[in-house]
Amino acid sequence: MNRLTEWLNHDMPKVTNALEEINQDHFFRNKTMGFAGKESVYKVLHNLRSALFPGVYEKYPIDESKVNLLIGNNIRTAAITLYDLIENVFINLYQIKESTAKDYNECKDNATAITIQLIETLPEIREKLNSDIQAAYNGDPAALSTEEILLSYPAIEVISIYRLAHEMYLMKVPLIPRIMTEYAHQLTGIDIHPGAQIGESFFIDHGTGVVIGETCFIGNNVKLYQGVTLGAKSFTLDEQGNPIKGVKRHPNIEDKVIIYAGATILGGDTVIGHDSIIGGNVWLTQSVPPYSKVYNAQPSPIIKADSAFQADNAFQNENN
Numbered sequence: 129m130n131r132l133t134e135w136l137n138h139d140m141p142k143v144t145n146a147l148e149e150i151n152q153d154h155f156f157r158n159k160t161m162g163f164a165g166k167e168s169v170y171k172v173l174h175n176l177r178s179a180l181f182p183g184v185y186e187k188y189p190i191d192e193s194k195v196n197l198l199i200g201n202n203i204r205t206a207a208i209t210l211y212d213l214i215e216n217v218f219i220n221l222y223q224i225k226e227s228t229a230k231d232y233n234e235c236k237d238n239a240t241a242i243t244i245q246l247i248e249t250l251p252e253i254r255e256k257l258n259s260d261i262q263a264a265y266n267g268d269p270a271a272l273s274t275e276e277i278l279l280s281y282p283a284i285e286v287i288s289i290y291r292l293a294h295e296m297y298l299m300k301v302p303l304i305p306r307i308m309t310e311y312a313h314q315l316t317g318i319d320i321h322p323g324a325q326i327g328e329s330f331f332i333d334h335g336t337g338v339v340i341g342e343t344c345f346i347g348n349n350v351k352l353y354q355g356v357t358l359g360a361k362s363f364t365l366d367e368q369g370n371p372i373k374g375v376k377r378h379p380n381i382e383d384k385v386i387i388y389a390g391a392t393i394l395g396g397d398t399v400i401g402h403d404s405i406i407g408g409n410v411w412l413t414q415s416v417p418p419y420s421k422v423y424n425a426q427p428s429p430i431i432k433a434d435s436a437f438q439a440d441n442a443f444q445n446e447n448n
Contacts, residue, residue, distance in 0.1 A: 168209055169307045175206035177288055180254050184278060203250070207243050215239040217303055242299045246292075253291045256328055260287050263329035267351050282316035283332040293322035326350075327383070334389075341378035343396060350381055353389040353408075361395040361413060382418070 178185040179202040182195045190198055218235040261284060264277045271277055278284055289312035293305035305322035313319045317336040320326075324340045327348035332338055334354040340346070344358045360377035376396035385400050387393070388408040393400065399415040400406065406416075407423030416422055 166307050166311070168213055169304055170311055172206050172210045172213065173289060173292065173308060173311065175202040175209075176250070176292055178202040179206070180250060180257065180288065181278065203247055207247055210246070211239050211243045213304055214242055214301055217301065242296070242301060245299060246295055249295050253295065256291055257284070257288055259328040260284060260330050263331040263349065263351070264333075267331045268333055282318060282335045286312040286316045286318040286320060286332070286335070287326075287330060290320045290322065290324075290326070294324070294326075297322040324378070343376045344378035345380040347381060347383035347385070347402065349384045351386045353387065355390040356387050357392040357394075359392065359394050 174185055179199045182198050183190045186198075215235055218238055219232065261274050261277050264281055264283060265271050265274050268277075271281075286309075289308050293308035296308075297305040309320055309322045318332060318338045320338075320340045321342040321344075323342035324344040324346065326340075326346045327350070329349045330346065331351045332353075333351065337355040338352055339357045339359060341359050346358075358379055358381065363371040363377070364375050366372050379393045379395055379398040379400065381387070381393075381400045382402035382404075384403045385406070386404075387400075387406040388410075390409040391406045391412070392410070393406065393412045395413050397415070398413060400412075401416055401418030401420060403418055404416055404420040404422070406412065407421070410422050410424055412422065
């Protein structure tokens with residue numbers, strides 16, 4: 129027996145016991161063991177988006193005559209897994225005090241109702257995503273087709289996940305919507321809280337570094353560029369110094385607003401009026417009226433010509 133094997137057999141259990149004890153204090157007491165983790169949520173997203181966009185998330189080309197069957201199978205698979213996840217979230221994270229049959233049946237009934245309601249909203253979500261795809265096509269001269277946008281643009285990746293998560297957020301499902309949008313954040317670098325309210329024809333160009341907070345409201349036909357932050361000024365604290373939940377902290381962006389790269393707009397009482405343009409790297413903590421143009425003073429770059437390079441070019445030009 130080598131040293132590692134001996135250690136694994138005799139000393140490693142001490143580490144196991146220590147980790148179990150720590151988790152008993154900080155994890156198991158919340159009874160989250162039955163939740164099954166993030167991978168199940170990712171699989172639900174895959175199946176739901178495969179139903180929304182048949183063929184886009186498949187490994188192999190699909191037969192057009194079997195599209196209806198494919199959509200139905202994806203919905204069925206997603207619904208069964210999602211029901212289990214929602215049921216476990218309600219049972220485990222709500223920490224039912226009296227483990228009666230009535231309590232568990234209530235959780236099961238809620239999980240069933242929410243699952244059905246989400247599936248029934250899929251056509252509406254798909255229509256909104258159509259408007260988002262069209263907004264991307266209309267708003268980006270580099271886009272040659274809507275298919276290109278659907279298959280390659282990170283904005284549609286994140287917005288499709290956000291729109292599914294937002295519906296669940298509205299149904300007061302804990303935890304799962306946030307896992308969904310943080311997954312989108314990992315994939316795209318775009319961070320949209322599922323609680324944000326976003327209208328139709330929404331486009332994020334390039335996208336990396338965009339942050340949209342929980343209580344943000346965004347109207348229709350809004351366009352953001354990379355690095356835009358729609359955030360909070362500060363957090364209202366309670367007597368114990370903890371942030372107070374449920375307070376309006378993030379700005380309202382009205383219809384037909386364009387916000388260019390690196391702009392930061394903060395505050396729950398900040399309103400960007402419709403048809404406004406916010407320039408790059410602008411910092412805003414106050415409202416602006418409709419049809420505003422907000423920009424920083426133009427910087428004065430210093431350009432120094434390389435005299436030796438110019439002389440060499442002049443010499444070459446004379447001898448050509």
